[in-house]
Amino acid sequence: MEKNNTDFKEIEEKWKAFWEKEKIYKFNPNSKKKIYSIDTPPPTVSGKMHIGHAFSYAQQDFIARFRKMHNGNLFYPFGTDDNGLPTERLIERLEKVKSKEMSRSEFIQLCTKTLKEITPTFIQDWKNFGICCDYDFSYSTIDNNSQKISQKSFLDLYKKGEVYKKEFPVLWCPECQTSIAQAELEDKELDSLFSTLKFKCEHQDLLIATTRPELLPACVAIFINPEDKKNKKFVGKKAKVPLFNFEVPIIADKSAELGKGTGMMMVCSYGDKFDVDAITRHKLKPKIIFNKNGTLKIKEYQGLKIKQARKQILEDLKKDNLIAEQKPIKHPVNVHDKCGIEIEFIPDEQWFIKILDKKKQLVKQGKKIKWYPEHMFKRYKNWVEGLEWDWNISRDRHFGIPIPVWFCKKCGEIILPKDSDLPINPIEIKKTCPKCKSQAIPETKVLDTWATSSLTPQIADSLTGNKIKLPFSLRPQAHDIIRTWAFYTIVKSYLHEKEIPWKEIIVSGFVKLQGEKMSKSKGNVIEPQTVMEKFGADALRFWAASSKLGEDLDYQEKDLVAGKKFITKLQNASKFVFMNLKDWDGKKPDKLKPLDELFLTELNCSIQKCTKSFEDYEYSKAKQEIEQFFWSNFCDNYLEIVKKRVYQGENQEKKSAQFTLYKSLLTIIKLIAPIMPFITEEIYQNYFKKFEKETSIHTCEWPKAEIVQKDLNALPAYILLKNILGQIRQEKTKAQKPMNAECIVSLEKKVYEQLKEMSNDLKNVTNAKEIQIGKFEVEFL
Numbered sequence: 001m002e003k004n005n006t007d008f009k010e011i012e013e014k015w016k017a018f019w020e021k022e023k024i025y026k027f028n029p030n031s032k033k034k035i036y037s038i039d040t041p042p043p044t045v046s047g048k049m050h051i052g053h054a055f056s057y058a059q060q061d062f063i064a065r066f067r068k069m070h071n072g073n074l075f076y077p078f079g080t081d082d083n084g085l086p087t088e089r090l091i092e093r094l095e096k097v098k099s100k101e102m103s104r105s106e107f108i109q110l111c112t113k114t115l116k117e118i119t120p121t122f123i124q125d126w127k128n129f130g131i132c133c134d135y136d137f138s139y140s141t142i143d144n145n146s147q148k149i150s151q152k153s154f155l156d157l158y159k160k161g162e163v164y165k166k167e168f169p170v171l172w173c174p175e176c177q178t179s180i181a182q183a184e185l186e187d188k189e190l191d192s193l194f195s196t197l198k199f200k201c202e203h204q205d206l207l208i209a210t211t212r213p214e215l216l217p218a219c220v221a222i223f224i225n226p227e228d229k230k231n232k233k234f235v236g237k238k239a240k241v242p243l244f245n246f247e248v249p250i251i252a253d254k255s256a257e258l259g260k261g262t263g264m265m266m267v268c269s270y271g272d273k274f275d276v277d278a279i280t281r282h283k284l285k286p287k288i289i290f291n292k293n294g295t296l297k298i299k300e301y302q303g304l305k306i307k308q309a310r311k312q313i314l315e316d317l318k319k320d321n322l323i324a325e326q327k328p329i330k331h332p333v334n335v336h337d338k339c340g341i342e343i344e345f346i347p348d349e350q351w352f353i354k355i356l357d358k359k360k361q362l363v364k365q366g367k368k369i370k371w372y373p374e375h376m377f378k379r380y381k382n383w384v385e386g387l388e389w390d391w392n393i394s395r396d397r398h399f400g401i402p403i404p405v406w407f408c409k410k411c412g413e414i415i416l417p418k419d420s421d422l423p424i425n426p427i428e429i430k431k432t433c434p435k436c437k438s439q440a441i442p443e444t445k446v447l448d449t450w451a452t453s454s455l456t457p458q459i460a461d462s463l464t465g466n467k468i469k470l471p472f473s474l475r476p477q478a479h480d481i482i483r484t485w486a487f488y489t490i491v492k493s494y495l496h497e498k499e500i501p502w503k504e505i506i507v508s509g510f511v512k513l514q515g516e517k518m519s520k521s522k523g524n525v526i527e528p529q530t531v532m533e534k535f536g537a538d539a540l541r542f543w544a545a546s547s548k549l550g551e552d553l554d555y556q557e558k559d560l561v562a563g564k565k566f567i568t569k570l571q572n573a574s575k576f577v578f579m580n581l582k583d584w585d586g587k588k589p590d591k592l593k594p595l596d597e598l599f600l601t602e603l604n605c606s607i608q609k610c611t612k613s614f615e616d617y618e619y620s621k622a623k624q625e626i627e628q629f630f631w632s633n634f635c636d637n638y639l640e641i642v643k644k645r646v647y648q649g650e651n652q653e654k655k656s657a658q659f660t661l662y663k664s665l666l667t668i669i670k671l672i673a674p675i676m677p678f679i680t681e682e683i684y685q686n687y688f689k690k691f692e693k694e695t696s697i698h699t700c701e702w703p704k705a706e707i708v709q710k711d712l713n714a715l716p717a718y719i720l721l722k723n724i725l726g727q728i729r730q731e732k733t734k735a736q737k738p739m740n741a742e743c744i745v746s747l748e749k750k751v752y753e754q755l756k757e758m759s760n761d762l763k764n765v766t767n768a769k770e771i772q773i774g775k776f777e778v779e780f781l
Contacts, residue, residue, distance in 0.1 A: 008536035015681045027134045029467045033073035037472040039457045042079030044086045049125035054528035056508040058544035060476035065674035066614040069702040077460045078133035083142035084400045084449030107398045130677045137463045147423035150452040151404045167349040169276045174294025175341035178396040183484045187332040196325040200240040207262045214310040215268035218289045223256040242322040270345035351394035372617045373550040376507040383483045393451045400446025408433035454488035475502040509552040538676040539563030545623040577661045580646040584658040594757040596660040598718035607705040626671045644764035667703045731778040742781040746774035
């Protein structure tokens, strides 16, 4: 076992170095061949590749490798996503610092230094896994070129009137201390207390239930449904807020649901999006009680974090007998996807891209793209139709691409840089207002990560001197970022070019362990580095090819074991074939034996199926087809049938078998090469390179199916031969005889006639002294 481990490690190291040295994955922008272009997901620099990366990147790599062989010219760049909040949180964790406690320049310097140290190791994980990107065409979402393209996008959209700045109750993360976009929200089920509190109106109790008593000091109104017969007498009056003893108006509004709780609801600034809407509609004056760091700024509870204040206020309410009822509940709460902390709505001035007025156009754009699986378009459509806010593209953080703008405080003029000055950091450059000559103030906010990642096709294309242009051939990604990466890229391509970013999109699923999604918090994480150490990259890729697009896949070690067995069998079969090709002249005989022709016809049928499966992104079907053909047709049947011919056959019959063995094995390793690149390169270089012209198996042409109708017509005879062979083997097993036991085989006349031309091969493989006509029988000698 140890030797095998050493073997695959040596094989992987050898061919990684070879691919890099020989530039096997180099994109040729000057080639006349049609380009197949992939808008690769730039993984967030997070320390190392995780199993989800391995799963989804393997699946796109199967397609990339197939297209390289099939089309001949592949553009498959590599990017890293290393700007904005995810990077800040990584650096804070690694360096044990808080960005908000450091000066901006110090923190940016620390980010840049740390990224320089960790990124090469991070990228190496992808190389180790055999991802065939052209790493010379690589980008980072924070490099100067990406900054320039991202800032130019902002300026172009601002000039078109698609970008605006507005003070508004934005989604705010008190942990990350930044505004966020709707796409960054996740639902999390949390434990809470549902408390029914005693408000007062003209000495009567008004019972109102809430999970957020800390918002009582922010209460601006009480809503009662106008059809609420029981409570409508209170409409137009004032209600006294418990504990804080100030009065708020009681207003008739249909958003207070009949039959829900007590039928009355408190409106606060701001508990949720409904509060934002209600306060805007009724022109109520908001009371903002939260600081941006998630602490309260009202005197009695000054400086307490939101959850601390909630606990303290409940205790104070209980003490004053202001709680009528209380019960524990579980309910979904919006949290920030980067940190898992509940979001708040806090008024702040932020930058937005207009998208709410374009929902119909954006659905149409999505419909123009071919989605694999098809039902994933529905997720995209539902997301677009459910949008409630324009796209908030500004972030209150240190590390990111600066928003290239200055303001004049005196006259309100917004000052933009020239395109030729990009990339630019407004903080580092002083500007004077061109209108009133006052000193301009630089924008300190940075762009949201997705404001740049939404431009990955344009960034990648810029590396080629704009030889690709939109739309790219393919976008591969996971289903959890349809609402972000897919959606935002479609938005930007529509706003800038009125074009779709790619013709097709493939969507992968998640990796699970015993039916549960893997996560560090659950402690059920499998690391691909550990798996590759034990089983090798090819075995892990073999596992990743087991599920259909869009489907989640359970991690099971037995699938890795199956992958290793396949590799071992492939090596042994190759060794056997070439042991018997030592005296072969490398030429195709003038005439092949009927059995060999029919076997190659069946192989051609498999080529057709595999090619169509890869073209339709059904790599799991291709894998099944190759696996079945290799194990059953090639190893169990054909190799056994022709053994005697290659050992003892006469000149032409031996050469026919030798040619067929060579051609079929080369075809098999080409078909499986997109899925298992290391072992196929090893076999190609060891055995085939001296006969073939190509430097690597991965630059070879994809096999073409050479099917002749007459061979297809004769194929049933070959299938019949395999069936009869299976039956004879069964008879030997039943009689507890070895497979090489001598026998006489009787076949029905019709069967005998169909197999007449292949009877010698049948005799050889079954060790039959004679094949005669009669009722099917196997007689042992």
